[in-house]
Amino acid sequence: MKKYIAKRVLNALFVVWLVATVVFFGLRAIPGGPVRTMLGAEATEEAVNRMRAELGLDQPLYVQYAEWMLDLITLDLGQSLTSGEQISVMMASAVPRTLSIALIGVVVGLGIALPTGIISATRKGQRSDYVATVAAFLGLSMPAFFIGILLALVFGVWWGVLPIVGYAPLQEDGIVEWFRRILLPGISVGVPYAAVVMRMTRSSLLEVLDAEYMKTAKAKGVGRTTRLYKHAMQNALIPVVTVAGIQIALVLVGSVTVELVFGIQGIGRLLVDAILDRNYPVTQSVILLVAAIMVFMNLTVDIIYTFLDPRIRYGDEAS
Amino acid sequence: MTMLEIRNLRTEFETQRGTVTAVNGVDLHIDNGEIVGLVGESGSGKSVLAQSVMRLVEDPGEVTADELLFKGEPLLEKSEAEMTAIRGNEISMVFQDPMNSLNPTITVGEQIAETVRLHQDVGESVSLSAEMKRKIIGASKASESWRRAIEMLESVQIPHPESRATDYPHEFSGGMRQRAMIAIALSCEPDLLIADEPTTALDVTIQAQILEELHDILEVFDTSILLITHDLAVVAETCDRVNVMYAGEMVERATARDLFENPQHPYxxxxxxxxxxxxxxxxxxxxxxxxxxEPIDIPYACHFAPRCPEAKEECFEVDPAFRRVGSEGHEAACIRREPVDGEVIENE
Known part of the structure; x- marks a missing residue:
């Protein structure tokens, strides 16, 4: 297992490097550059060249790439081209916001998805199944930012029970205020996520409930609830974990637009601004971080597998 | 004494295309300590009949019978809770496909121990929370039920039962899995074992071993067996009496010897x-x-008539009643066979 994890971590580093490289060259292939964006169309050639030299953008591409890679190895993300701020500082402020939203999204999502999926599967064809199915399709077909707008309208504007703009850091404002601020954005990204995971839970559980070994359990005299939770659930969760892990990407993508709706300066906001400004180092850093999160999630999913499915044993576990 | 008495059992499924009558008015009788065979092609309703007896037929299946007596008690009148107490304890079942009939995420030992805990007084809780705790942190290897599980694995000839008990089903071969299934089925010394094609998915050599095991079981545990198969060789080797089923109906019953020496029904x-x-x-x-x-509204009286070399017009119109066609207890449902004692047995 340890050997396996070490192998996977090396693999993950390679994937992250690959993403970094593609992003580096890809960004520079997009028309327009940071200098023109900053100085405007009327700037003189001379001013543009001076600024390019200042920012180090006049050097050959491979030199820029090598410098960035060396910086990355020493964990130096560099500075923003537009504000000169340290990117690590910008990230330190943005990342907790996005992760807070994503965390609430995943917790809310799983909290909705698993129970509804189970109810839907065990009452297949009954009214509660239809209600859950319709709700799931509604959740699937609405983008997160739209749900965010609806929630802000209902809870913020009509009822006035929750704030709809801004973020309150956990350390400064305490858990209650933090929670009040990220609850609505969290739910917004959580609903589409819940819909996907719920559908998967339902179909996976239905398949398992139909399996021969479930009939065996019944023939052994195992009661209904024990059959469901002891015999069916673990088998049914295997594909659910895959989907739940991969769809965290959905939560992060949703977070980008939802942050705009709720005026939260998370990495989504950071990324959108950076791309519009052709702010290369910031864009690279944010995408790198998202890639790292996804690779890490995949690894986590694979490790959870070993607990769920005894048929999966990675590599060197001699038994 | 009679272990199982079935009279006029019907199992119907309401489908969009009409009512599927998988089992159509079947009689079956098993005495104490008997091995009774149930033979028929795929689709004849054998497995549905077996599952009807244990009330395992899922919705939209509907089981009715004039009589479904197990040790004299009507099973159809039992509540689901009472049936749960009977299943695995007094009546148990071995399924056809050992590759899929064991739970892949529970150790073989636990799958046996669970049955013991459920039905025998070993002083271990079977509440949901206790079972989930066992599932997550593992069952106690010091418990009585675990000890019994190892004993059962030993009695079905699994080598190194202590260590194999902690294995998962995928670590067992097909034959070993079927032995493990048998161990589960026998762990509470049932009065009746229903073996639904227990050897069909196995190699011939393994088949013989499993059949031998079933024989031994009968002696050790004093269990009656209903052996469902489409393999006549298995029947000849194992059973005392045989019932032949076709398209949801019984067509012939006899001792195994009579059936092979003097088959009467054209089927x-x-x-x-x-x-x-x-x-x-x-x-x-x-x-x-x-x-x-297909068992949807079969329009002819004798279900075998269209395939029967001896069929005449009346075969399609007159319901074939059972009649004695040989020695005592040898009966066939065919109007083209003269009853040896001149009497037709009214079965409805």
Missing amino acids: TQALLASTPQVETAVDELKPIPGTVP
């Missing part, structure tokens, strides 16, 4: 003619032309 005769036999080499096997009809 049984055709079935035997289509089976290879070692003793009497035949040049050609005769397959039965046609297929088993």
Whole structure:
């Protein structure tokens, strides 16, 4: 297992490097550059060249790439081209916001998805199944930012029970205020996520409930609830974990637009601004971080597998 | 004494295309300590009959019977809770496919121990929370139920039962899995074991071992067995009495010896003619032309009539009643057979 994890971590580093490289060259292939964006169309050639030299953008591409890679190895993300701020500082402020939203999204999502999926599967064809199915399709077909707008309208504007703009850091404002601020954005990204995971839970559980070994359990005299939770659930969760892990990407993508709706300066906001400004180092850093999160999630999913499915044993576990 | 008495059992499924009558008015009788065979082609309703007895038929299946008596008690009148107490304890079942009938995420030992805990007084809780705790942190290897599980694995000839008990089903071979299934089924010393094609998915050599095991079981545990199979060789080797089923109905019943020496119903005769036999080499096997009809509103009286070489017009119109066609207890449902005692047995 340890050997396996070490192998996977090396693999993950390679994937992250690959993403970094593609992003580096890809960004520079997009028309327009940071200098023109900053100085405007009327700037003189001379001013543009001076600024390019200042920012180090006049050097050959491979030199820029090598410098960035060396910086990355020493964990130096560099500075923003537009504000000169340290990117690590910008990230330190943005990342907790996005992760807070994503965390609430995943917790809310799983909290909705698993129970509804189970109810839907065990009452297949009954009214509660239809209600859950319709709700799931509604959740699937609405983008997160739209749900965010609806929630802000209902809870913020009509009822006035929750704030709809801004973020309150956990350390400064305490858990209650933090929670009040990220609850609505969290739910917004959580609903589409819940819909996907719920559908998967339902179909996976239905398949398992139909399996021969479930009939065996019944023939052994195992009661209904024990059959469901002891015999069916673990088998049914295997594909659910895959989907739940991969769809965290959905939560992060949703977070980008939802942050705009709720005026939260998370990495989504950071990324959108950076791309519009052709702010290369910031864009690279944010995408790198998202890639790292996804690779890490995949690894986590694979490790959870070993607990769920005894048929999966990675590599060197001699038994 | 009678272990199981079934009279006029029907199992119907309401479907969009009409009512599927999988089992259509079947009688079956098993005495204490008997091995009774139930033979028929795929689709004849054997498995549904077996599952009807244990009330395992899921919605939209509907089981009715004039009588479904297990040790004299009507099973159809039992509550679901009472049935749960009977299943695995007094009546248990071995399924056809050992590859899929064991839970892949629970150790073999625990799958046996669970049955013991459920039905025997070993002083271990079977509440949901206790079972989930066992599932997550593992069952106690010091418990009585675990000890019994190892004993059971030993009695079905699994080598190194202590260490194999902690294995998962995928670490067992097909034959070993079927032994483990048998161990589960026998762990509470049931009065009746229903074996639904227990050897079909196995190699011939393993088949013989499993059948031998079933024989031994009968002696040790004093269990009656209903052996469901489409393999006549298995029946000849194992059973005391045989029931032949076709398209949801019984067509012939006899002792195993009578059935093979003197088959009377045209279906049984055709079935035997289509089976290879070692003793009497035949040049050609005769397959039965046609297929088993779909059990939706079969319009003719004798379900076998369209495939029957002896069928006449009345076969399609007159319900074939059972009649004695040989020695005591040898009966066939065919109007083209004269009853040896001149009497037709009214079964409805």
